Amino acid sequence: MANILAFAEQRSGELRKVALENVTAARALADATGGEVHALLVGAPGIAQKAEQLGKHGADVVLVCEHDALGDYNAEAVAALAADRIKSGGYRVAVFSTSAQGRDLLPRVAAKLGVGVVTDVTEARIEGDAVIVKHPINIGKVIATASIASTPAVIGLRPGNTTLVENPKAAKVEQVQPVGDPSAARVKVKEMKQGASAKLDIGDAPVVIAGGRGLKSAEGFKLAEDLADAFGNAAVGATRAVCDDGWRPHSEQIGQTGRVVSPDLYIAVGISGAIQHLAGMRTSRTIVAINKDKEAPIFKIADYGIVGDVAEVLPALTAAVREARKSH
Amino acid sequence: MKIAVCVKRVPDMDARFRISADGTSLDEAGLKFDINEPDAWAVEAGLQLKEKAGQGEVVVLSLGPPAVQETIRKALSMGADRGIHLAADRVPFDGFSIARAIAAELKDGGYDLILFGKMSPDSSNGIVGAIVAELLDYACVTAVSGLEMADGGGTAKRELEGAQEFVEFTLPAVLTVDEGLNTARYPSLKGIMAAKKKPMESKPAQLGEPMVTIKSLEMPPDRPPGKIVGEGAAAVPELVRLLQTEAKVL
Numbered sequence: 001m002a003n004i005l006a007f008a009e010q011r012s013g014e015l016r017k018v019a020l021e022n023v024t025a026a027r028a029l030a031d032a033t034g035g036e037v038h039a040l041l042v043g044a045p046g047i048a049q050k051a052e053q054l055g056k057h058g059a060d061v062v063l064v065c066e067h068d069a070l071g072d073y074n075a076e077a078v079a080a081l082a083a084d085r086i087k088s089g090g091y092r093v094a095v096f097s098t099s100a101q102g103r104d105l106l107p108r109v110a111a112k113l114g115v116g117v118v119t120d121v122t123e124a125r126i127e128g129d130a131v132i133v134k135h136p137i138n139i140g141k142v143i144a145t146a147s148i149a150s151t152p153a154v155i156g157l158r159p160g161n162t163t164l165v166e167n168p169k170a171a172k173v174e175q176v177q178p179v180g181d182p183s184a185a186r187v188k189v190k191e192m193k194q195g196a197s198a199k200l201d202i203g204d205a206p207v208v209i210a211g212g213r214g215l216k217s218a219e220g221f222k223l224a225e226d227l228a229d230a231f232g233n234a235a236v237g238a239t240r241a242v243c244d245d246g247w248r249p250h251s252e253q254i255g256q257t258g259r260v261v262s263p264d265l266y267i268a269v270g271i272s273g274a275i276q277h278l279a280g281m282r283t284s285r286t287i288v289a290i291n292k293d294k295e296a297p298i299f300k301i302a303d304y305g306i307v308g309d310v311a312e313v314l315p316a317l318t319a320a321v322r323e324a325r326k327s328h
Numbered sequence: 329m330k331i332a333v334c335v336k337r338v339p340d341m342d343a344r345f346r347i348s349a350d351g352t353s354l355d356e357a358g359l360k361f362d363i364n365e366p367d368a369w370a371v372e373a374g375l376q377l378k379e380k381a382g383q384g385e386v387v388v389l390s391l392g393p394p395a396v397q398e399t400i401r402k403a404l405s406m407g408a409d410r411g412i413h414l415a416a417d418r419v420p421f422d423g424f425s426i427a428r429a430i431a432a433e434l435k436d437g438g439y440d441l442i443l444f445g446k447m448s449p450d451s452s453n454g455i456v457g458a459i460v461a462e463l464l465d466y467a468c469v470t471a472v473s474g475l476e477m478a479d480g481g482g483t484a485k486r487e488l489e490g491a492q493e494f495v496e497f498t499l500p501a502v503l504t505v506d507e508g509l510n511t512a513r514y515p516s517l518k519g520i521m522a523a524k525k526k527p528m529e530s531k532p533a534q535l536g537e538p539m540v541t542i543k544s545l546e547m548p549p550d551r552p553p554g555k556i557v558g559e560g561a562a563a564v565p566e567l568v569r570l571l572q573t574e575a576k577v578l
Binding site: 072073076099103110112116117119137140142144186188190193194199202203207257285289300304317325 | 339341342345347354365366421422423424427446449450451452453454455456457458459461462463467468469470471473483486487488489490491492493494495496497498501506507508538539540541542543544545546547548551552554555556557558559560561563564565567568570571572575577578
């Protein structure tokens, strides 16, 4: 029997989708060994209300730590708390996400515990004394199967790679206390600027419309935004060239030095498909490419392609998607 | 200000990779190597901070086989002052081992700042900087895309998913550098010549026992061949039909 700890990432008091992915993946690991899933939820007073959502996805116990100094992400305090809980709880695996927050947090936790850690994990299982994980290397051109020999093992799941499963449990809520004084951290969040709107993030959206230089200008991205609006559950992403030119923020950049996304549907518009871009989206479930160059490399990995000018194809696609969704 | 910058030698990702006969490593024959791009941003950040302060030292460190000395020389030719080579037969996959060796080297060096690139594309873990910070008990800010230094600390911008976070930190600190902070300078001919005379110390890396090991490598399955639905706006109805009936994503 092995109990698993899942970290429940939140921002501004709302659970992030990766929190539910962590719990879902932890449930599968725990079920394989007959163990329990404990979720760690840290935030400002009131965050305990989110425990129910974690139970819905399979948490047996939700460990809630509420503190005024924990509303914003507080890396030092959260890492100290997580390491303390993992150690005292005797967990076999601690499951985080390879989100911006997770990538910041999980090496700190592993260092405090002196245990093995792997990020960007696409599969994990417990095998005897080891935790075996799959982890893409060399921008996804090679898949490594790695063995983490320590107990516990700390892993960071690739965001969007875990299909959410509802596995309701009547989660027991336990209040836990911070370790030390969270107000004393050496790194403090002074300000958080949310994106331009309340639109979905590319890491959470089931549909991503990604634009490249083929959209010709920052204004050209209106075509991609219109298509995203037509879907209703889509976010807009961009290539590195576009972000370097300042047409879109780097937070939307998909690829080797940007974000890795795995949406259900990825529509690449005006993107030729440099290998560095493919590294960030090749695990998308369905890929559509629209490009005027029929030799563009993006067509080699796309499931469906349209050869044509994006300025002509996108408005027609936007109208057709609106029509299709109306009939739902 | 005394600054250490940790750099990694990585293969060109455009290459076609081959798995070695042992099944757990890649065949490096024919691969081209260069400094990891985010590490070059970290070198640039270190140089700019020193230039702004008008004094200080930028020390470049790399771990691995003798070939990593080329990578250190590149950073020296950009303007860093001296190099440290932590010698190892190969760079382990286990980020903790790498971090342990780096922390052991930097521990008593009196560094105000230790800079890393956010991640390297070969191992794709992005964990070494934060582990070094923990092992040295330094403040740590990861994925820094904006930086303003002040007395005894600084303010850093971090790109989150759909948001930007501005954090204040105290020195000494470990920062990992993300896209957007700067554009790394190219070494000048003068810099390349000067780098040849700059000191570089080589010593064994204290890696310890790895906790994470590669069991096997494999190539990802090919995506099934796709199809060109058609040309221009006329192809849109067929694409929509396929997204509804075949892919079932609409």
